[in-house]
């Protein structure tokens with residue numbers, strides 16, 4: 001029996017639900033030697049801003065039990081160089097290209113970026129990174145439902161492409177933020193971005209990350225992410241891309257059963273750059289073994305919670 005593992009993210013159709021998470025797969029070309037990228041459901045590029053950014057000072061990453069901290073600080077070449085030099089390679093992958101965007105100071109920068117990217121055929125969707133924990137800001141847009149609503153609404157006005165809003169786990173009630181994004185016209189949600197964290201070098205009595213704090217990712221965050229996907233799934237109607245600590249098909253299936261229509265793999269790409277292909281194959285195998293013809297039957301099928 002051939003299973004149907006295609007899924008929909010609003011108007012965007014994916015041949016399978018496995019994507020790569022922003023910031024962990026570069027601009028795809030870096031990974032071309034390690035896996036057959038055209039087998040992925042979609043690729044999400046590193047978050048891009050209007051102007052180039054050098055990112056935060058080193059050290060910017062450190063390993064933690066079952067995960068890592070990062071404080072890259074949105075290093076990227078800026079939108080014009082991205083369009084000129086990175087987008088052609090992304091397009092060549094042959095899979096839907098999702099471009100992640102962010103502002104540095106003024107939320108209006110999202111609107112400028114969305115307007116610039118809206119007309120480019122190479123792009124299937126935009127992901128609004130309103131949840132980066134590594135910028136010097138008191139509050140993230142995704143920590144405030146009103147700010148989230150206003151931002152998504154303003155971008156929606158200038159952008160006809162599928163809009164994905166990426167949420168932060170660093171909130172008391174993530175469903176409240178998800179509902180604000182949905183109400184403002186977001187087609188889809190991506191969750192979760194990283195959790196605030198800190199690691200200390202006890203000999204130097206200094207943080208291991210130059211900025212002091214970083215974003216925690218990897219298997220350590222998976223139960224938090226699965227719980228949040230479930231909470232949001234029960235409250236919103238738009239599809240969810242689940243992520244946080246996925247390293248194998250079983251992890252991906254947990255997210256799908258909790259309510260994710262698709263999944264993204266981040267930190268695990270650094271451990272095994274071909275892991276996404278094994279995850280796609282594992283999902284197919286699970287469906288076969290459980291006599292499930294269509295993965296869409298599995299989405300949100302959790303019982304008892």
Ligand SMILES: Cc1cc2nc3c(=O)[nH]c(=O)nc-3n(C[C@H](O)[C@H](O)[C@H](O)COP(=O)(O)O)c2cc1C
Pocket residue numbers: 021022023024046047068070072074100129132166192193194216217218219221243244245246264265266267268
């Ligand atoms: C080194 C690194 C860089 C990241 N850069 C970005 C980024 O530019 N934009 C973004 O939205 N998320 C970024 N993330 C967050 C991931 O996309 C993802 O949401 C998070 O790591 C959880 O998934 P994981 O546990 O599978 O890594 C980054 C994560 C890591 C580890």
